[in-house]
Amino acid sequence: MKRIVEWLPALAVFVLVVGLWEGLVRALHVQQFLLPKPSTIVSVFWSDRHTLWPAGWYTFKEALGGFAIGSGLGILAATIVGRFRTLGTALMPIFIAANAVPIIAFAPIFGAWFNPISPRSKMAVAGVLCFLPVMVNTLRGLNSAKPRQIELMRSYAASELEIWRRVRVPTALPFLFTALKVASVLAMIGAIVGEYFGGSLNALGVLINNAADVFQFPLAWAGILVASLLGIALYGAVVAAERVVVRWAPDTRDA
């Protein structure tokens, strides 16, 4: 009951915004190609569901693959680099600089590497987008264990592996999940941007682009709605996993 009350303001805002949007578009006679009515978008969303959802699923698989590969490699790299302190401090500026590179600019190159039509090129874009934040944040997390805790473990003659398992990994987990949440959003965006430079015809990004090109804006918006819903689903899955894994962390309800 209390949770429903907490969500009431958000619900009110939703109803208000959608209502205003619908009302203004009707009242001001805004043209379809500028901004379709929410009711039109929802009806297209329903009537074209047999094209929209398979396309969404296709792109979602690309995003999911990229997310898994990129995050997995990020965690692996952070673990290796975190093991060797001097290597970590030497490489950190490089990773931070690499993190500031607009990876999107490299999307067409991944297309050229992995055949622009195949899902692999989109997985590569999504994967690289996910890799850097996960790697940098996990490394920060692994290195943020309190020296006193580590010294205490050492004084009990705990092995390095034991220290890693019982101190470093638990401290790193909140950092890791913060990065995974960022990565989950990036993965979907990466897949769709990758599709902008060519992709299979039944992919969501291609569908949205083609629809916008021929001024079928309600269909484009319905596609955007599908992309957002899938993005939210992936984000929600990470949040749920965090709740299960990181029980002790007091408040990690950040974005």
Next chain:
Amino acid sequence: MLAHLRRAGIVALAVVVLVGLWELYHWIWATAGWTWPFAVNDTSMPHVWTIFKAFGQPAQVNQPSLINVLLHKTAFTAKEAAVGFAVGAVIGFVLAVVLVHSRLLQRGFLPYIVVSQTVPILAIAPMVVVWVNPKLPAPLQGWGAVAVIATYLTFFPVTINTLRGLQAADQRALELMRTYAASRWSVLWKLRVPSSLPYLFSALRLSATVSVVGAIIGELPTGLQNGLGGAIFNFNEYYSIEPQELWATDVIAAFLGIAFFVLVVMAEKALVRRAPENVA
């Protein structure tokens, strides 16, 4: 001074190592004929020297050298990104200040601020341009719409992190100010804002990069030819013939992103004495 030299040395060494790894990978995969994960040849991985030579040559006949063209395009994209960054940072900050004063507004709007980031902005960009462009005054035509897209990507990290920073003000200090009947305004400026600065800057570092991404993404579907996004789109068409031109453009784009990031870090060093490293 010595520390600076050492750091510069490490960076230079790292660049040399990266170039070496690139060429080594190229050589091994090309001579062994391996095709996993992708076939290596002079098109898929042009030599580093080919890419750098491309800077000095004109991309098209009777044009100035590529580096000349690219620098102009970079200035254009940098303008879009900088304006988008500035506007997005201000909007993000104001939004956080408003939200910190009302639990009700936080509950009402925060979920949508998070959701707004899952919207694939590239897909919306053409429509944003159709809306925004006709309403812009002449000097802003074209690039103004792209700046709006950069703004959209920039405000989010700033809002979320500043809100966290404003809330992170010391509880005892808050109570003390209340016992002195301090106004909300002075609590905000004397306590909350200073305590939020480290959080704000860690968001600005992220936003600096994101604003460049937004500018490049915005240029792609808008068909704007004056910036790096347009150049990437064009050179992509000729990738199979002259891959080094796309690579050269991407190298410049990478430097632009890093430059924005470094500028924010320098501003942070000047303004905030000690920033916690761990605010993501």
